[in-house]
Amino acid sequence: MKISVVGGGYVGLVSAVCFAELGHSVDLIEIDRAKCDAINAGQPPIYEVGLEERLSAHAGRNLHAYVEYDHIKYSDIIFICVGTPQGPDGHPDISNIISASESIGRALRDKDGTRYHVVVVKSTVPPGTTERQVIPSVLRQFGKNNDQIGFAVNPEFLREGMAVWDFLNPDRIVIGCRKKMDGDLVEAAYSGINAPVIRTGIMAAEMIKYASNAFLATKISYANEIGNICKKLGIDVYEVMRAVGLDRRIGPAFLNAGIGFGGSCLPKDVSALIALAEDMGEDPILLKSVMQINKLQPLRLIDLLIKRVGHLNGKKIAVLGLSFKENTDDVRESRSIVVIKELIRRGARVAAYDPKANQSMKRFLTEIDYCSSASEALTGADACLVMTEWPEFAHLDKEFDLMKSRIVIEGRRILSCNDREGICW
Structure with missing residues (x-):
């Protein structure tokens, strides 16, 4: 399968390398030329366990990094993996998402033939972003037959320090889509990975990521609050939580x-x-x-x-x-x-x-x-x-x-x- 990954950060680079590991041909779009050159040389710009060895094995073979979007018109699936940093009011800044969506639409406008593409949002975005922002942005720039592009959401659940392991050994694969054929194509990209596949609507998939992380954060703060009480009582909170x-x-x-x-x-x-x-x-x-x-x-x-x-x-x-x-x-x-x-x-x-x-x-x-x-x-x-x-x-x-x-x-x-x-x- 031909896959493009937009964004060479933690999620994008790990995803690109792991899709290459699964045997796909992967193009990684990273607009920072220095990062792009390092990736093509097999040198990851971040430290992540197991990443450098796998990147070295695939860079220049079935994984190539580019600063331009031109190559995505040959891809079956295009994963959006750009950052959504927190804004000053707590809302995520989705400007990178919109920019990437517009660039994808323009690049696909120049494609030849009737190849079907699925644009997949892997970045963490608030529920409603894909339907209200990503899809209109892509289609507005594409300006052709909308039947040639599908859309899906495929949230990531990667722990930094364990991201390569988590990608290849996930607890679940969540795919949100409107059309079954779009979800089927995304699921096929994970062929070879043994994990339950959860199929949902687009907004539900977006919400699953937030709900999961909020629950993990809640467990941590709960343990810390209990730990603060245990400290005052002279109790080892680790003994308590081991039993809990x-x-x-x-x-x-x-x-x-x-x-x-x-x-x-x-x-x-x-x-x-x-x-x-x-x-x-x-x-x-x-x-x-x-x-x-x-x-x-x-x-x-x-x-x-x-x-x-x-x-x-x-x-x-x-x-x-x-x-x-x-x-x-x-x-x-x-x-x-x-x-x-x-x-x-x-x-x-x-x-x-x-x-x-x-x-x-x-x-x-x-x-x-x-x-x-x-x-x-x-x-x-x-x-x-x-x-x-x-x-x-x-x-x-x-x-x-x-x-x-x-x-x-x-x-x-x-x-x-x-x-x-x-x-x-």
């Missing part, structure tokens, strides 16, 4: 208490769902509480730190972990940003280390010292905050002896040494 998660109605995933959720999906998607609800006159009290808990949770780490070391002015604080989670270099909405900014505001000197995300964080924070190892960050530090569950942090112990005093506070539970304190355990 064994209930088949609940499940163990996303119950690890800590400093809250970040990344490019959960904060943005919950905010978008809140904005959507308010637009319709609903007051989403639960979702607002989820976001409020998440906003305040990392500041509890600062409170614990002050109780242990006193004022922070002039103190050197080591921060281990900058990415919002392990196995990625993505720092978007990282809880480390919130904590580091508060440390700086209070006059602390911050020495930070992350196995992959130092360069990514430099785009957001320039006024801290970036170190090449955990030991370098810890040397001479008055205290240490562990922010990300990188496996290499798990066995740190003697390295903490490099500090002025072994004051170690975890925002994520990863350390195996005994003399450390957790944010809510």
